Amino acid sequence: MLNKEIIKKLLYFTITVMLSSVAYYFSTGIYNCWFLTWLAPIPLFIYTLESTMAWVIFASVITYFIGFSSSIFVYSNTIIPVSLLVYGNIIDAIIFTVLLVLFRYMAFKNKHWAWSFVFASGWTAVEFITSLHSPAGTFNSIAYTQVFNLPVIQIASVTGIWGITFLLMLVPASIALSWHYRKNSKLCLKTIVVPISILILTLIFGLYRLSVPVQGPSVKIGMASINMSLEELRSRGQQHEAEKIMNRYVHCIDLLSRSGAEVILLPEKIITLNLNEQPILLQLLADAARSNQITLIATLDIQDDSKLYNSAYLFSPRGEILLKYDKQHLLPFSEGSYIPGQELSIRALEDKGIWGIAICKDMDFQEPSRGYSQRGINLLFVPALDFKADALLHARIAIMRGVEGNYAVARAAQWGLLSLSSNKGNIIDMASNSAEKNDVLLIGEIKLDQGKSIYGRFGNWFGYFSEGLFIFLLLLFLLSNSNIFERE
Numbered sequence: 001m002l003n004k005e006i007i008k009k010l011l012y013f014t015i016t017v018m019l020s021s022v023a024y025y026f027s028t029g030i031y032n033c034w035f036l037t038w039l040a041p042i043p044l045f046i047y048t049l050e051s052t053m054a055w056v057i058f059a060s061v062i063t064y065f066i067g068f069s070s071s072i073f074v075y076s077n078t079i080i081p082v083s084l085l086v087y088g089n090i091i092d093a094i095i096f097t098v099l100l101v102l103f104r105y106m107a108f109k110n111k112h113w114a115w116s117f118v119f120a121s122g123w124t125a126v127e128f129i130t131s132l133h134s135p136a137g138t139f140n141s142i143a144y145t146q147v148f149n150l151p152v153i154q155i156a157s158v159t160g161i162w163g164i165t166f167l168l169m170l171v172p173a174s175i176a177l178s179w180h181y182r183k184n185s186k187l188c189l190k191t192i193v194v195p196i197s198i199l200i201l202t203l204i205f206g207l208y209r210l211s212v213p214v215q216g217p218s219v220k221i222g223m224a225s226i227n228m229s230l231e232e233l234r235s236r237g238q239q240h241e242a243e244k245i246m247n248r249y250v251h252c253i254d255l256l257s258r259s260g261a262e263v264i265l266l267p268e269k270i271i272t273l274n275l276n277e278q279p280i281l282l283q284l285l286a287d288a289a290r291s292n293q294i295t296l297i298a299t300l301d302i303q304d305d306s307k308l309y310n311s312a313y314l315f316s317p318r319g320e321i322l323l324k325y326d327k328q329h330l331l332p333f334s335e336g337s338y339i340p341g342q343e344l345s346i347r348a349l350e351d352k353g354i355w356g357i358a359i360c361k362d363m364d365f366q367e368p369s370r371g372y373s374q375r376g377i378n379l380l381f382v383p384a385l386d387f388k389a390d391a392l393l394h395a396r397i398a399i400m401r402g403v404e405g406n407y408a409v410a411r412a413a414q415w416g417l418l419s420l421s422s423n424k425g426n427i428i429d430m431a432s433n434s435a436e437k438n439d440v441l442l443i444g445e446i447k448l449d450q451g452k453s454i455y456g457r458f459g460n461w462f463g464y465f466s467e468g469l470f471i472f473l474l475l476l477f478l479l480s481n482s483n484i485f486e487r488e
Contacts, residue, residue: 013055016047017062024067027145032392037145037168040067045119045176048104056104060097065089068096092140095126106477107177113190114473116177120170121470124162128463135332137364139397142168147396151206153425156403157453158205159462160366166466167202170195210424216378216448217352221420222261222294223412223431224252226439233269233414236301242271246281249298250288252439257292259443262352265297267414268360268383269310272301282313290319299359299383308338312357312383314347323347327359328368344371353378353448360384360413363398366460373405373456378423378448380409386416391432395419399427406453408446418442423449 023040026033044063048056068089099122106115131138143161146152146168155163174195181188226248235241249266256264273281282300289296299312310330314323326341348354356377358368363382372380380402386394395417402409403425411419413433418440420428429444 009051009055012047012051013059016043017059017066020044020063021066024063028068028142032145032148032396034146034149037142038171041169041172042175044100045103045173046179048100049107049176049180053101053104056101057097060100061093064093064096068092096123099123099126103173106473107180110477110480111181111184111187112477112480113177113181113187113194114476116174116191116195117170117469118473119173120166121466121473123169124166124466125463125470127165128162128460128466131366137329137361138366139364141165144393144396144400147399147425150210150425151203153400153403154206154209155202156400157209157406157455160404160455160460161400162460162462162466163202166462167199171199214422214447214449216450218445218447219352219379220260220262220443220445221410222256222259222264222441222443223266223410223418223420224249224256224264224439224441225267225412225414225418225433226252227433228414236269236271242273242281245271246284248439250284252441253288253292253294253296256441256443257294261294261443263295263297263381265381265383265410265412266299267412268299268312268385269301269414270298272303274303276305285313286315286319286321289315289317293317297357297381297383309341310335310338310359311341312345312359312381314345314355314357314381323357325357325359327362329361329365331361344368344375346372346375346377354451356380356407358382360386360394363394363401363411366401366404369401369405370456370459373407373451373453376451377405377407378451379446380405380407382409382411384411384413384416386413388415391416395430399425404453404455405451406449406456407451408448410446412442420444420446422446423451 020040020043023036027036027040044059047059099119102122103115103119106118127141131141138161141161143164146164152167153164174192178188178191181191226245232241236245249270253264271281285296285298294317296315297312299310302309302311310327312325313321316322323345325345326339328341330338330340345357346354354375354377356372358380359382362368382398384394391413395411395413398409398411399419399421402421402423406423408423409421411417415433417430417432419430420442422428428446429442431440431442433440
């Protein structure tokens with residue numbers, strides 16, 4: 001029989017893993033309970049500083065797989081092969097655990113208030129480095145859980161999402177570490193004061209930015225997404241099916257224009273078009289823009305000779321094509337035959353600001369979004385596809401890109417959300433088409449700000465800062481154990 005001590009350890013382990021895992025699951029997945037992200041690490045961090053190494057490693061791995069991995073597995077395995085998904089999660093779980101063990105070792109070896117920054121800077125650096133090399137870009141960043149926490153996410157206009165990730169790890173780590181140092185009141189206070197002060201300053205900045213009135217022009221934007229099955233999507237390249245889809249969208253354009261929409265955005269890949277054989281279908285969009293006197297953005301699969309593009313067109317109220325944008329970040333397992341785009345597409349309008357276009361997965365990366373910010377756009381149009389289960393997961397990324405770059409974002413997904421958000425992340429309007437049987441229309445008016453941001457200008461400076469801080473803390477630890485620095 002198990003003795004009482006082992007039962008006590010098992011119970012403590014189980015409660016810790018369940019509390020952190022459940023909190024992470026409901027904060028990082030489709031439920032998006034942002035406040036739980038701040039609470040989720042606390043039980044695990046406290047457990048890390050109170051239990052033996054073997055139990056800590058086991059708890060860390062289990063928590064990561066239950067909390068982080070399972071929350072996005074529901075939809076990811078429909079896009080990414082399961083073997084690659086599991087492999088990537090194993091690597092992430094190992095890194096997560098190594099950082100946790102390092103945090104524990106430093107706190108035990110030499111008591112110091114600065115060790116609360118170790119895990120924060122380390123995990124932020126990991127997210128940043130991963131985003132530079134991963135085909136998923138920034139998709140898995142924990143920062144996106146805070147998209148509805150408006151005061152906090154304003155810091156993204158300065159630091160990018162890396163400042164948010166840093167805070168999400170720093171505050172719980174400092175709470176756990178101060179609890180660990182609770183018998184030393186002076187050290188306990190030092191440990192908690194600096195992180196909480198940083199959080200308070202972040203909130204003050206966020207509240208100030210939210211209070212600054214918008215001075216730019218306003219635009220009335222309409223979006224449409226027709227109900228389409230997977231079979232219809234796959235057959236959208238056939239002449240008869242393409243014409244039927246196009247006529248349905250033309251009808252939506254007519255309805256939106258009658259409601260006062262000045263510009264109308266349609267989703268990604270509405271049809272597949274061979275420019276040499278079906279030019280009349282492109283003309284239908286031009287005619288719809290001209291007859292309704294609206295600006296129209298529509299995205300199509302374009303077959304041009306032997307080349308295939310995922311292209312967005314911007315039609316003027318005269319029916320002229322003013323912009324063409326080719327998707328830059330293509331899905332590795334379904335768009336391998338497409339030619340990626342290389343250029344930004346920007347249009348300055350005399351009384352409506354400066355507009356840009358990106359397509360779906362482009363928003364998972366910080367380019368071309370940052371490039372648009374540097375060029376001072378006020379409004380970014382994002383036609384998208386999505387996969388129903390990831391509706392909010394993907395829409396919130398685009399919202400955060402707008403905060404980073406200081407521009408409004410209009411995003412229309414075929415199987416997700418139609419959303420209109422301001423440069424500060426405010427949701428002007430949002431509609432879901434994932435469960436609808438009918439076509440979905442959305443119309444909203446948004447006031448545009450000046451564009452450009454500190455992050456847009458200086459880029460990923462905070463990501464590099466996190467790398468440097470992590471290395472500095474390791475050196476500080478080594479030197480402090482060599483008696484070069486006075487110990488606490």
